[in-house]
Amino acid sequence: MQEEKKPARRETLLMLLLLIAGVVAIFSGTKTTGRNDHIALVQRICKKTLYPSTCHSTLSFPISTIVTTKRTVLDLALTTVNTAIKSIIHARLKIKRLRSLPRSPATKDCLLMLDQSLHILRASRTNLRSVFRVRNRRTRNLRQVRSLLAAAMTHRDSCLSGLDDENVFNSSRSGIKNKIVFSKFLNPMKETLSNALAITNKLLKSSERVIAHRRVSELGLGNPGPDEFVVVCSNGTGDYKTISEAVEAAPSSISHRFVIQISPGVYSENIFIPFQKNNLMFVGSGMNLTVIEGNRNMKDGYTTFNSATLAISGAGFLARDLTVVNTAGPAKGQAVALRVSADQAAFYRCNISGYQDTLYAHSSSQFYRDCIISGTVDFIFGNAAAVFQNCLIIVLHPLQGQRDMITAHSRDDPFQPTGFSLQNCSITAPIYNHFSSNTSKYEVYLGRPWRRYSRTMVMGSYLGEEVSPKGWHDWSENAPLDSVELMEYNNRGPGSKISERVAWARYNATREEAVEFAIGNLIDGWWLNATTYPFYFGL
Incomplete structure (x- = not known):
């Protein structure tokens, strides 16, 4: 009886092998189709960018095989933003290691702007990842991503513009050398960011677009109320005597509002609010009663970027x-x-x-x-x-x-x-x-x-x-x-x-x-x- 069952076992084994082979063939074909679809999508997307060659090199490998079209475009945007982040990290590292690079106000501005760009791009990446998780805020998140990418590109352009100003007002050749060095490392960043913007625009066009023609309340629609409140008064009767001291004491990366009430007076100081200090609010005592003044300028050796009496990088100010x-x-x-x-x-x-x-x-x-x-x-x-x-x-x-x-x-x-x-x-x-x-x-x-x-x-x-x-x-x-x-x-x-x-x-x-x-x-x-x-x- 055992001998009679062997042919049946062989047939079963043969059928199982054929079934496995069929499944492998199906998945192999699906995988090939997925890759082909991805390549076609990359070609279609990159064709609409300003820098198609950079776009193709950035997206030359498939992110995934079986995904929806919208999800694939999102993956392309994420990949491009990640590439931009890596390029900034690489540029910062290379520039800081160059001991021969002349240190000047313009180069310091550039390094600061690279740090801010890195912070901005990481925020862009977070928003992109949430686009399809939070569907009711899809358009809003994409618009926010687009704004952040544009800001990162502006920081890059401002860095090089500052070095141009240095060439005009500095008789030495340091400005020219700095411009050459920074351009070498920052040009790839420009092309990648431009492509990321183009891909984000593609996502936005496929998302619901809202054009607001309506008027809203003249007083806005919300009043969250401050969670922290300090007073600046130059005569020492407040919590701080200078605005800069209050800014330095403010917490970083907060979700509530930190209000700095500034008493009447003239405050002669140059104030910088870094990107870590978000959600700050200055409340003066009147347009002509609370005055913040400074006198930095290009002729006295300051860059345009760093001449500001009040400079703000913290979001939600x-x-x-x-x-x-x-x-x-x-x-x-x-x-x-x-x-x-x-x-x-x-x-x-x-x-x-x-x-x-x-x-x-x-x-x-x-x-x-x-x-x-x-x-x-x-x-x-x-x-x-x-x-x-x-x-x-x-x-x-x-x-x-x-x-x-x-x-x-x-x-x-x-x-x-x-x-x-x-x-x-x-x-x-x-x-x-x-x-x-x-x-x-x-x-x-x-x-x-x-x-x-x-x-x-x-x-x-x-x-x-x-x-x-x-x-x-x-x-x-x-x-x-x-x-x-x-x-x-x-x-x-x-x-x-x-x-x-x-x-x-x-x-x-x-x-x-x-x-x-x-x-x-x-x-x-x-x-x-x-x-x-x-x-x-x-x-």
């Missing part, structure tokens, strides 16, 4: 009812009063005063409401996504031979979601100019493009007679203008006449184009709900 001023004067060149590199930073009833380069809206999402901003040359500049709502823009008398340029936006990549929006603002000269017969006339322009993809919208605003009929000015004679977006929509006042505007500017923007520069789109303004500042989303 808020300020209200105070003045920030750089007192260096027009003859000292670039002299920043306020530099903001912080994401989701907002200012209410603040006076930001200087001459050249007054407000460095450096990077990330920013909001200014009911503020006064004064200056001469490029006095609102940088590559932030910034909305100025109901602000007073005062153009001061420039040096002989200078022209007043209100804005100078520096977007250098078409995938960066950045731009300036001046909404319902008033642009005028100081009131004494209108009554003094001795005040000579000077040219005032709404702005000029600092980089080839510069974006600025002036809409619903009053333009005084000081504004040139041409409206806008080029950066230099041979600067490309075909890719800039300098636009106007529904303005009023004697300076708003468009009959003599330069041909390359968009002086007759459409409502649809204007909506793209409203709070709901340009800075994804949901985060303003917690500030208690007045604002409106639409036009």
Whole structure:
């Protein structure tokens, strides 16, 4: 009987082997199909980037085999961000090991900006990983990732721009050598970040897009209330005598608000808020009562980046009812009063005063409401996504031979979601100019493009007679203008006449184009709900 069962066993074994072979063949075919799909997707994605060769080399291996298309695009974005993180770590390590590298203010700025870029990219990676885990916040998270990637790219560009400034104002060859060294290590970072932005835009287009036309409460929608509160008073009656001491004492990486109440007085100090100090709030006693002043400037050896009286890198920063001023004067060149590199930073009833380069809206999402901003040359500049709502823009008398340029936006990549929006603002000269017969006339322009993809919208605003009929000015004679977006929509006042505007500017923007520069789109303004500042989303 046992002998008769052997053929049956052989048949069973044979069938089992055939079944295993079939399964292996199926999975092998699926794996091959998965790889082919991945290669096809990489080719399709990389074709739409500015640097397809770098894109292909970054994504040349399959992340996974059997995944949905959306998930695969997300994996590609994560891989690209991880590559950018590795490139920054590599660049920092190499640069710090170069003992022959001349140490200068500009190189110190560069190393600081690399640290901030690394922090920003790690936050981008965290947000990307949560995109498909938290479905109801998918679009919001992707917009946040896009903003962070743009900020990291801006830090890289600002590093190299600072080294260029060093070449101009430093008679030695150290600036040239530094620029060569930093460019060598940072160029791959630029290409990888640009590709990451392009892939994130691809994800955003496939996600639900919300354009907010609605108006919200003039007082915002939330009031979380402070969890910690300290007082600064220069006479010693508060918790601290200087603002810098209060900032240093503030906790790091917090989820609540740390409020620093600043008593009336003039505080002569240069304040830096690092990225570790998030969710800080300065509350002054009044725009003209609490004054923070400094006088650092380019002529005295400071970089533009490091000349700021108040420099902010900590996310979620808020300020209200105070003045920030750089007192260096027009003859000292670039002299920043306020530099903001912080994401989701907002200012209410603040006076930001200087001459050249007054407000460095450096990077990330920013909001200014009911503020006064004064200056001469490029006095609102940088590559932030910034909305100025109901602000007073005062153009001061420039040096002989200078022209007043209100804005100078520096977007250098078409995938960066950045731009300036001046909404319902008033642009005028100081009131004494209108009554003094001795005040000579000077040219005032709404702005000029600092980089080839510069974006600025002036809409619903009053333009005084000081504004040139041409409206806008080029950066230099041979600067490309075909890719800039300098636009106007529904303005009023004697300076708003468009009959003599330069041909390359968009002086007759459409409502649809204007909506793209409203709070709901340009800075994804949901985060303003917690500030208690007045604002409106639409036009």
